Amino acid sequence: MSSPTLPNAPLPAAVPRDAKAWLVSPALIFILALFVYPFVYGLVLSFQPMNGGSAFANYIAFFTDTAMWPTIIVTLKLAVPATIINVGLSVPVAFALRRNSPYQKFVTTLLVIPVTLGTVLIADGMLTYFGPNGWFSQAVHGLHLYSDEVRLTHNYWGVLISLIVSGFPFAFLLTLSYVTGIDPTLARAAATLGASPWEQFRQIYLPLLMPGLTMAACLSFVQAFSVFPSAVLLGAPAGPTRVISIAAAEAAFESYDYSLASAIAMVMGFVQLLVVAGMLSTRRFFYTGPVTGGKG
Amino acid sequence: MKHQFDELRLDSVSRSFMNAEGQAVAALRGLALNIQRGEFIALLGPSGCGKSTALNCIAGLQPLTGGQIWLDDQRIDVLPPEKRGFGMVFQNYALFPHMSVLDNVGFGLKMRGIAKSEAARRAYEALQMVQLIGQEKKLPGQLSGGQQQRVAIARAIVIEPSLVLMDEPLSNLDTKLRIEMRAEIRRIHSQLGRATIYVTHDQDEALSMADRIVVMREGSVQQVASPKEIYERPGNLHVARFLGYRNVAQFTLEGMQGEGVAVSSDGVRLIGMPMAGFDSKRVSVAMRPEDLERAAPGAENAFDAEVLTVEYGGHDSLIRVKAAFGNLWARVTGDVAVGEPICLRVPPSRTLVYDGEAP
Numbered sequence: 001m002s003s004p005t006l007p008n009a010p011l012p013a014a015v016p017r018d019a020k021a022w023l024v025s026p027a028l029i030f031i032l033a034l035f036v037y038p039f040v041y042g043l044v045l046s047f048q049p050m051n052g053g054s055a056f057a058n059y060i061a062f063f064t065d066t067a068m069w070p071t072i073i074v075t076l077k078l079a080v081p082a083t084i085i086n087v088g089l090s091v092p093v094a095f096a097l098r099r100n101s102p103y104q105k106f107v108t109t110l111l112v113i114p115v116t117l118g119t120v121l122i123a124d125g126m127l128t129y130f131g132p133n134g135w136f137s138q139a140v141h142g143l144h145l146y147s148d149e150v151r152l153t154h155n156y157w158g159v160l161i162s163l164i165v166s167g168f169p170f171a172f173l174l175t176l177s178y179v180t181g182i183d184p185t186l187a188r189a190a191a192t193l194g195a196s197p198w199e200q201f202r203q204i205y206l207p208l209l210m211p212g213l214t215m216a217a218c219l220s221f222v223q224a225f226s227v228f229p230s231a232v233l234l235g236a237p238a239g240p241t242r243v244i245s246i247a248a249a250e251a252a253f254e255s256y257d258y259s260l261a262s263a264i265a266m267v268m269g270f271v272q273l274l275v276v277a278g279m280l281s282t283r284r285f286f287y288t289g290p291v292t293g294g295k296g
Numbered sequence: 297m298k299h300q301f302d303e304l305r306l307d308s309v310s311r312s313f314m315n316a317e318g319q320a321v322a323a324l325r326g327l328a329l330n331i332q333r334g335e336f337i338a339l340l341g342p343s344g345c346g347k348s349t350a351l352n353c354i355a356g357l358q359p360l361t362g363g364q365i366w367l368d369d370q371r372i373d374v375l376p377p378e379k380r381g382f383g384m385v386f387q388n389y390a391l392f393p394h395m396s397v398l399d400n401v402g403f404g405l406k407m408r409g410i411a412k413s414e415a416a417r418r419a420y421e422a423l424q425m426v427q428l429i430g431q432e433k434k435l436p437g438q439l440s441g442g443q444q445q446r447v448a449i450a451r452a453i454v455i456e457p458s459l460v461l462m463d464e465p466l467s468n469l470d471t472k473l474r475i476e477m478r479a480e481i482r483r484i485h486s487q488l489g490r491a492t493i494y495v496t497h498d499q500d501e502a503l504s505m506a507d508r509i510v511v512m513r514e515g516s517v518q519q520v521a522s523p524k525e526i527y528e529r530p531g532n533l534h535v536a537r538f539l540g541y542r543n544v545a546q547f548t549l550e551g552m553q554g555e556g557v558a559v560s561s562d563g564v565r566l567i568g569m570p571m572a573g574f575d576s577k578r579v580s581v582a583m584r585p586e587d588l589e590r591a592a593p594g595a596e597n598a599f600d601a602e603v604l605t606v607e608y609g610g611h612d613s614l615i616r617v618k619a620a621f622g623n624l625w626a627r628v629t630g631d632v633a634v635g636e637p638i639c640l641r642v643p644p645s646r647t648l649v650y651d652g653e654a655p
Contacts, residue, residue: 189390193404287394
């Protein structure tokens with residue numbers, strides 16, 4: 001008996017490093033050049049005040065100047081109601097259109113239009129439509145609904161309306177995709193168990209929608225918080241709608257203080273981050289798993 | 297809603313819908329059926345025959361386009377589903393993914409405003425009945441298919457419905473579990489003593505579980521009878537085909553022979569059971585592959601054939617044979633080879649003769 005001998009093969013050489021990972025480099029360079037570098041540049045710049053002083057001089061200036069820090073409040077006063085209205089309105093509309101029908105296609109198409117038009121065109125249209133002699137005010141007077149002057153431009157309401165016109169379709173399309181993703185047999189099962197249509201919505205649809213709705217609210221909020229063109233064109237940029245982006249633009253292009261403008265932009269980003277983080281942290285109170293009712 | 301009824305009456309229930317071309321398509325044509333308390337009814341038919349539509353109409357999930365549904369002396373087809381108080385088990389179970397097993401089962405009780413402690417007690421009882429104690433804290437996504445199925449059943453029966461509707465509840469389970477669950481569902485049905493309507497396309501399921509079977513095709517009822525009656529005396533060729541009488545051949549009527557009837561074709565003479573009166577000499581003969589057996593030449597109802605194909609199945613083999621009157625399927629035991637001559641016979645009692653040509 002001879003024991004079988006193992007072939008005396010050499011050990012395989014060390015596997016060469018997988019070169020495919022380098023394929024990610026163009027995308028990485030792109031991100032670094034267009035997002036990371038400008039952000040870091042702005043961050044560093046914001047700590048180098050134009051007129052000298054401490055590194056925090058710009059931030060101190062922002063939070064002590066009464067022409068500066070209230071812009072945060074002004075922007076929040078616009079962005080928060082706009083977000084609530086946009087997401088809040090999109091839920092019942094998306095719910096009503098959850099079944100695939102010609103109406104769903106029609107409304108979806110109709111709502112995509114304002115998304116594609118851009119805020120400036122919407123603002124221009126609104127200036128004439130909602131203006132003192134526009135169709136809207138003439139219709140309100142003609143129908144004797146309101147006798148005083150209807151002022152919906154060059155103030156808070158003009159900006160809020162424009163945020164809804166441009167933000168609602170966005171929130172609606174997001175919400176619609178969440179609503180249609182929920183298995184309709186769940187609501188039917190709830191119905192056979194005695195749930196009225198309202199209970200079906202409250203017990204089944206709403207809990208399953210919450211994670212999606214917080215996401216839609218985050219995106220809507222960020223969009224609304226960075227409002228600029230409509231705040232200038234439709235609002236009162238010197239007063240009630242002097243939003244934070246206007247303060248930053250003034251610092252950069254009227255005072256040529258890029259350092260202060262960068263600091264304002266950093267504050268703006270921080271406030272957005274704070275609100276978004278707050279909203280996303282509520283997601284852990286909700287069920288976030290699959291939204292179908294079993295196999296099949 | 298009442299907890300018990302004596303009779304559920306479907307009075308020419310119809311439903312049609314508009315197809316994409318805007319034409320009305322009838323999914324259900326004049327379904328008439330009386331269901332007694334405690335009965336287990338199976339709606340059997342191929343997909344698209346209207347059996348699920350019928351179930352949804354009874355549950356109130358789809359409106360009728362004609363007819364009425366009565367629960368004793370109360371008309372219920374005008375009520376929304378949440379007012380009918382029927383329990384329903386869905387094909388995909390439709391468990392609420394964000395609720396625990398216990399909350400799923402307790403949902404119907406919560407909707408009825410039953411106190412929390414009482415609801416929990418009854419939900420536990422229902423879970424006990426479907427043998428799922430110990431899983432009540434889990435989410436449906438953490439359960440196996442068979443367990444999800446049991447939760448769906450518990451959720452439907454905990455509200456003590458007067459009628460339980462089941463829409464192909466076993467079709468997503470594997471064969472072994474399916475056979476176990478049949479007995480389980482039957483046991484739960486007997487324990488509750490209420491009516492069950494069970495939709496299936498599986499003839500074995502219908503035969504083994506139901507008190508009465510309703511065979512449907514293209515929206516109409518073909519036959520309503522006991523499993524034994526359906527199996528042994530299918531009302532027409534469609535029912536026969538669906539119940540496994542895969543062999544249908546054209547024969548000529550020769551005459552009556554005692555209780556049976558003599559038919560012939562291409563030199564083969566068979567004795568069969570008449571399934572209806574005869575209007576013409578042209579008749580169709582239906583045989584199940586399982587009822588064909590090897591025979592000695594010259595035996596009663598025997599004929600010669602040639603083996604065309606063999607599908608080995610372990611216990612027996614499914615073979616395709618060429619006989620003088622046509623090609624047949626047969627299930628035979630023992631060795632069999634392609635091209636071999638074989639002599640087969642079919643007992644006269646298992647040879648069904650229908651009037652007219654096969655559709």
